Amino acid sequence: MSVKENLLHIKNHLPSRVTLVAVSKTKPKDVLLEAYEAGQRDFGENYVQELIDKQAHLPEDIRWHFIGHLQSNKVKYIAPFVYLIHGVDSFKLLQEINKQAVKHNRVIDCLLQLHIAREETKFGLSFEECEALLTSDTFKLLHHVRVRGFMAMASNTDNEEQIRAEFSSVKQFSEKNTAFFSEPPLLSYGMSGDYQLALEAGSTMLRIGSTIFGSRNYA
Ligand SMILES: *Cc1c(COP(=O)(O)O)cnc(C)c1O
Secondary structure (H helix, E strand, C coil), X not given: CCHHHHHHHHHCCCCCCCEEEEXXXXXXXXXXXXXXXXXXXXXXXXXXXHHHHHHHHCCCCCEEEXXXXXXXXHHHHHCCCCCEEEEECXXXXXXXXXXXXXXXXXXXXXXXXXXXXXXXXXXXXXXXXXXXXXXXXXXXXXXXXXXXXXXXXXXXXXXXXXXHHHHHHHHHHHHHXXXXXXXXXXXXXXXXXXXXXXXXXXXXXXXXXXXHHCCCCCC
């Protein structure tokens, strides 16, 4: 199947609340253009260098989502144009995004990454750490970042009940914390292998790569 067919196949089944982010890491620009020509505008990238190279050469109305683990010293490269930063997992990073946003006279939208998987290796804040951040006085001073919701990755397992429970825990956490948001919080969870479960658990943003573009040679 072509990229276009893959996209349409996914999109035909999505509720209107859901944004599909096409995860295009490692894929060449002409493949992104194929998706663009099929109407796709939201693209997700994991690596700063790759993102700035693609952004410079592809249409200006693409909304670039940074979905990887962002190092503070690299924020400056994406601050001029990034649409949404998904994986914010520390106050220090948020502070740096704020600083770079000031320089570009922007307010940068961010999602706080929650650690829900059982694996040790995945990044993210615990629910307690996340709540502490949202309620801190120092956070309130950052006027150039806007936390729009939460991002999470489920455990890499075949156990659907576990995945469902992990996604639902994010949904519940967001419902408990709606007071921090002026609009309904964005919930970014669901990848190629688990997006049906993510949708059932209230996801509003899917990050799908291999189901659209085919498998990758490296993660
Ligand atoms: C690579 C990646 C995805 C997409 O993964 P697929 O399994 O190819 O759909 C989603 N989210 C993050 C954070 C990723 O790194």
